[in-house]
Amino acid sequence: MKSNQITLTFSSIPENVSIARLLIASVGGQLDLSLNDIEELKVAISEAVSNAIIHGYQSNPSRIVYLNLVIAADNLKITVKDEGCGISDVAQAMQPAFSTDPERMGLGFVFMQSFMDELQVDSVLEVGTTVTMIKHLKPTPISSH
Amino acid sequence: MVLNLEKKIERLTLFLRLDGELDMHTASTLRQAIDSEIDKRGIRTVILNLQGVQFVDSSGLGVILGRYKKLLPLGGKLKITNVPPHIYKIMELSGLPKIINFYLDEAHAYEEGRGA
Numbered sequence: 428m429k430s431n432q433i434t435l436t437f438s439s440i441p442e443n444v445s446i447a448r449l450l451i452a453s454v455g456g457q458l459d460l461s462l463n464d465i466e467e468l469k470v471a472i473s474e475a476v477s478n479a480i481i482h483g484y485q486s487n488p489s490r491i492v493y494l495n496l497v498i499a500a501d502n503l504k505i506t507v508k509d510e511g512c513g514i515s516d517v518a519q520a521m522q523p524a525f526s527t528d529p530e531r532m533g534l535g536f537v538f539m540q541s542f543m544d545e546l547q548v549d550s551v552l553e554v555g556t557t558v559t560m561i562k563h564l565k566p567t568p569i570s571s572h
Numbered sequence: 573m574v575l576n577l578e579k580k581i582e583r584l585t586l587f588l589r590l591d592g593e594l595d596m597h598t599a600s601t602l603r604q605a606i607d608s609e610i611d612k613r614g615i616r617t618v619i620l621n622l623q624g625v626q627f628v629d630s631s632g633l634g635v636i637l638g639r640y641k642k643l644l645p646l647g648g649k650l651k652i653t654n655v656p657p658h659i660y661k662i663m664e665l666s667g668l669p670k671i672i673n674f675y676l677d678e679a680h681a682y683e684e685g686r687g688a
Contacts, residue, residue, distance in 0.1 A: 441596045445595065480596070537665070
C-alpha cells in the first residue's frame with residue numbers, strides 16, 4: 428500500500444458519524460485488513476467523532492470536526508480534532524464508566540483503547556481536544572507478480 | 573445509514589426488531605420508540621431483536637442500558653435476542669451481558685418469566 432493521506436472536515440452533526448465510519452471502512456478495505464479489524468476501526472472512529480460532537484461541541488451543529496487519516500507502510504493513524512470546550516481532566520475522562528451523561532456508558536475511550544494499538548488524547552480547556560489513534564499494520568509480503 | 577424499527581405489541585410486551593446501525597444518530601430513534609410505549613401504553617417488557625444490527629458503539633449500548641434502567645423501577649424487563657457475533661463482542665467488552673439477559677430468539681425471551 429502506498430502512503431496516503433486523507434483529510435475530511437465536517438459539521439458536528441450526528442449524521443456525520445456514519446460518514447466517518449464509511450471512510451475508515453473503505454481505507455481498511457484497501458489495506459486488506461480483516462473484517463474484524465475493520466469493525467474495530469469503525470467503532471474506534473465512531474467513538475472519537477461522537478465525543479467531539481457531544482462533548483467537545485456540546486452538540487452544537489454549527490461547529491466543525493476535523494478528521495485526518497495518515498496511511499504509512501506500517502501503521503494507520505487517525506486523528507480526530509475539535510475546537511470545542513476541552514476536557515478538564517483527561518485521565519479521569521478516560522476511566523471506564525466515567526460519563527457526564529447518565530444515558531451514556533462512559534465507554535468511548537475504553538473502546539478506542541481496546542481496538543487501537545496506541546491512543547493519545549491532547550486537550551486544552553476552551554481550545555479543544557485532539558484524539559490520535561494508531562493501528563499497527565502487518566507488513567505485507569512482497570508480491571511475486 | 574439509518575435504523576429501521578419493526579414494532580409489535582402483545583399484551584404488555586413490546587417486540588422491537590432492529591435493522592441497521594445503532595450509533596449516536598440513530599440511538600435517539602430507538603430511545604423515543606421504546607420510551608413512548610412505556611409511558612403511553614404501560615409496556616413493561618421490551619424484547620429487542622438485534623438480528624439486523626450491523627453496527628453498535630457506546631452510544632447505542634448507552635441507550636439500551638438506559639431503557640433497562642428506566643424499566644427496572646417500574647418492575648419491567650428488557651431482554652435481548654438474536655445478537656450477531658460481531659455485535660456480541662462489543663457488548664461483552666462493555667459488560668452489558670452481565671446486567672441484561674440475552675436469549676437465542678424472541679420465543680425464548682417471551683416464554684421466560686411467564687411460567688409457560
